[in-house]
Amino acid sequence: MNEPIIKTEHLTHIYAPDTPFELAAVRDVNLEIRKGEILGIIGHTGSGKSTLIQHLNALQKPTSGRVLLEGQDIFASKASIRQARARVGLVFQYPEYQLFEETVYKDIAFGPKNMSLTGEEIDRRVREAAGFVGLEEEILERSPFDLSGGQKRRVAIAGVIAMMPEVLVLDEPMAGLDPAGRESIMENILSYHDKTGAAIVIVTHSMEEAARHADRMVVLNHGSVAMDGAPEQIFSRGPELRRMGLDTPVMTDVAERLAGLGVRLPGTVYTVEQMVDALMQLERGLGRA
Ligand SMILES: Nc1ncnc2c1ncn2[C@@H]1O[C@H](COP(=O)(O)OP(=O)(O)OP(=O)(O)O)[C@@H](O)[C@H]1O
Numbered sequence: 089m090n091e092p093i094i095k096t097e098h099l100t101h102i103y104a105p106d107t108p109f110e111l112a113a114v115r116d117v118n119l120e121i122r123k124g125e126i127l128g129i130i131g132h133t134g135s136g137k138s139t140l141i142q143h144l145n146a147l148q149k150p151t152s153g154r155v156l157l158e159g160q161d162i163f164a165s166k167a168s169i170r171q172a173r174a175r176v177g178l179v180f181q182y183p184e185y186q187l188f189e190e191t192v193y194k195d196i197a198f199g200p201k202n203m204s205l206t207g208e209e210i211d212r213r214v215r216e217a218a219g220f221v222g223l224e225e226e227i228l229e230r231s232p233f234d235l236s237g238g239q240k241r242r243v244a245i246a247g248v249i250a251m252m253p254e255v256l257v258l259d260e261p262m263a264g265l266d267p268a269g270r271e272s273i274m275e276n277i278l279s280y281h282d283k284t285g286a287a288i289v290i291v292t293h294s295m296e297e298a299a300r301h302a303d304r305m306v307v308l309n310h311g312s313v314a315m316d317g318a319p320e321q322i323f324s325r326g327p328e329l330r331r332m333g334l335d336t337p338v339m340t341d342v343a344e345r346l347a348g349l350g351v352r353l354p355g356t357v358y359t360v361e362q363m364v365d366a367l368m369q370l371e372r373g374l375g376r377a
C-alpha cells in the first residue's frame with residue numbers, strides 16, 4: 089500500500105458558527121489519500137462531500153482539525169497554502185460555468201500562468217492537458233462559449249490538469265452528461281492517472297462509477313465517515329448503504345435477491361463482469377455436483 093500524500097486530522101467544518109444557521113457540514117474526519125490511488129467519495133446530498141474536498145487544496149479553512157500535505161499543515165503559512173493549491177488540483181461541480189477567457193487556450197493556460205513557469209513550459213502544458221481530455225488543436229483558438237456542454241467540461245478539467253497536480257480532485261465530474269460523455273470524461277481522467285501516477289479523488293453520486301474505477305471508497309453520512317474500504321467491502325454492506333439513502337450497484341441488488349432465493353454467489357458482486365464470473369463459477373460447481 090502506498091504512503092499517504094494527504095491526511096486530514098479531526099477535520100471539522102462548521103458553517104455560520106454561533107448563529108441560528110450553524111451547521112456542522114464536516115465532522116471529525118480522519119482521511120488518508122495515498123499516492124497514486126483512485127479514491128471514490130460517495131454520500132447522500134448534503135452529506136458534506138464538496139465541503140470536505142474543498143479543504144484539500146486550502147479553499148476552505150477547517151473550523152478545527154488539520155489538513156496535512158506530506159506531513160505539513162497546509163495552513164501553516166502563505167507559502168504552504170500556495171503549494172497546496174499547486175499540488176492539489178480541484179475541479180468544481182459544473183466547472184464549465186467558471187470559464188471566462190476569450191479562447192480555450194487562454195482558459196487552460198490560466199492556472200499554469202500563476203505558477204511562474206516559462207512561456208514555453210506553459211505552452212507545452214496547455215497542449216498536453218488538451219491532449220489528456222481529447223480536445224483537438226483547432227479548438228484551442230475558439231471561444232469556450234461556442235463549445236458544447238461536454239467540451240466545456242473538458243476545457244475546465246484541462247485547466248486544472250495543466251497545473252500537473254499530484255492529487256486531482258474532481259467534484260461530480262460526470263454530472264449532467266449523457267452516458268457516452270460520462271464514459272469519455274472518465275477515460276480522460278484515467279489517462280491522466282495512468283500517465284502521471286497522480287492520486288485521483290472523485291466525488292460521485294454514481295455507485296456504478298465508483299465501483300468500476302475506485303481502489304478505495306469513502307462513504308460520508310451527515311458529515312462523518314461512515315465507511316472506508318475497498319469497493320467489495322463497501323458493497324457487501326448493501327442494507328446499511330440504503331439506510332443512508334444511497335443506491336447500491338444494480339449487480340449488488342441482483343446478487344442480494346439471488347441470495348434471498350437461496351442462490352449464494354461466490355464473493356462480493358458489484359459489476360456485470362463479476363456477475364458473469366460468479367455465475368460461471370456457480371454453473372461449473374453445479375456441473376460437478
Ligand atoms: N456556503 C455554505 N453556507 C452554509 N451552508 C452550506 C454552504 N455550503 C454547503 N452548506 C451546507 O452544508 C451541508 C453540506 O453541503 P455540501 O455541499 O458539502 O454537501 P454535498 O455532499 O456536496 O452535497 P451534494 O451531493 O448536493 O453536492 C449541506 O447541509 C449544505 O446545505
Ligand SMILES: [Mg+2]
Pocket residue numbers: 137138139181259
Ligand atoms: Mg456537492
